[in-house]
Amino acid sequence: MKIELRWQLLLAASCVILLASLVGFQIQTSGQCTTVAPSAGGRLIQGVVGLPQYINPLLSKSNPVDQDLVQLIFDGLTRYNSRGQLEPVLATKWTVSDDGLRYRFEIAEDRLWHDGQPVTAQDVIFTYSLLQNESFPVNEATAKFWQSVSVQETDEGQVEFVLPEPFSPFLEATTLGILPAHLLSDVQVNDVINHSFNKSPVGTGPFMVVPGSDWQRDGYLRLAPNPIRWHGGTSLDGIEYRFYPDLEAMAQALADGELQSLDLPRGSNLGDFGEMDEIRFFTSSRPSFTQLLFNFNGQETDALKAI
Numbered sequence: 001m002k003i004e005l006r007w008q009l010l011l012a013a014s015c016v017i018l019l020a021s022l023v024g025f026q027i028q029t030s031g032q033c034t035t036v037a038p039s040a041g042g043r044l045i046q047g048v049v050g051l052p053q054y055i056n057p058l059l060s061k062s063n064p065v066d067q068d069l070v071q072l073i074f075d076g077l078t079r080y081n082s083r084g085q086l087e088p089v090l091a092t093k094w095t096v097s098d099d100g101l102r103y104r105f106e107i108a109e110d111r112l113w114h115d116g117q118p119v120t121a122q123d124v125i126f127t128y129s130l131l132q133n134e135s136f137p138v139n140e141a142t143a144k145f146w147q148s149v150s151v152q153e154t155d156e157g158q159v160e161f162v163l164p165e166p167f168s169p170f171l172e173a174t175t176l177g178i179l180p181a182h183l184l185s186d187v188q189v190n191d192v193i194n195h196s197f198n199k200s201p202v203g204t205g206p207f208m209v210v211p212g213s214d215w216q217r218d219g220y221l222r223l224a225p226n227p228i229r230w231h232g233g234t235s236l237d238g239i240e241y242r243f244y245p246d247l248e249a250m251a252q253a254l255a256d257g258e259l260q261s262l263d264l265p266r267g268s269n270l271g272d273f274g275e276m277d278e279i280r281f282f283t284s285s286r287p288s289f290t291q292l293l294f295n296f297n298g299q300e301t302d303a304l305k306a307i
Contacts, residue, residue, distance in 0.1 A: 057177025074177030074203040100166035126181035
């Protein structure tokens with residue numbers, strides 16, 4: 001039988017070329033698919049303009065620094081998710097009566113404060129009762145609204161809000177951070193605003209104030225991941241907030257390598273930030289209110305003078 005050696009050699013050579021091509025393609029594609037993952041550990045150092053005043057969800061509305069810290073340290077009954085939808089946090093679920101007057105929340109049994117104490121319905125009632133108290137420093141409209149709302153524990157672990165009339169935006173109010181009654185219920189209402197709790201608070205949120213932190217002494221505040229919330233651990237050891245008197249001082253700290261991130265005040269001019277190497281900008285939405293006043297009487301009113 002005649003052996004066709006040439007065809008065998010050609011076939012073998014073709015197989016070698018094909019194998020080499022496949023190996024080369026695999027090497028190239030593996031290189032293209034390689035992703036760089038950050039190493040675990042380390043502390044994020046963030047700069048902000050201004051100082052904390054009241055790290056307390058009931059007192060934080062007038063200070064953006066307080067608002068940012070409150071979002072990390074405290075939880076409400078509900079919160080908005082990334083899709084802008086309300087979801088339960090300290091509550092497991094809620095129901096609304098057919099007439100729109102009663103909102104009932106079932107408090108989650110496994111929620112704990114940063115000090116290990118369980119979250120209860122009494123914490124919720126205590127928090128909203130402060131807003132109802134005439135001695136608590138909130139604006140008159142807020143106080144009148146909450147004084148018209150009944151807040152009570154119906155069954156064990158359930159809190160019910162009863163409104164005098166239907167109010168469709170009411171669920172927005174349940175995103176308010178809840179305060180620990182076991183730490184503040186013995187404090188006189190008019191003394192809460194000056195209490196040390198507002199400087200080093202205890203919440204239920206994803207981050208907690210590191211014990212011993214004193215931002216008035218050190219010029220920064222350190223937060224650590226709440227181990228109760230991060231069951232699987234985190235790649236970040238903590239966040240350090242550093243406070244600066246103005247944008248120029250914070251920009252210089254960034255240029256000197258003291259900061260890894262910063263929170264630009266609303267309306268800030270990006271200026272030289274855009275020219276810095278390896279800097280990335282991120283935007284986020286925040287609730288705001290804009291008002292236009294029209295004077296149809298042809299006379300200047302006190303409201304217009306104030307603008």
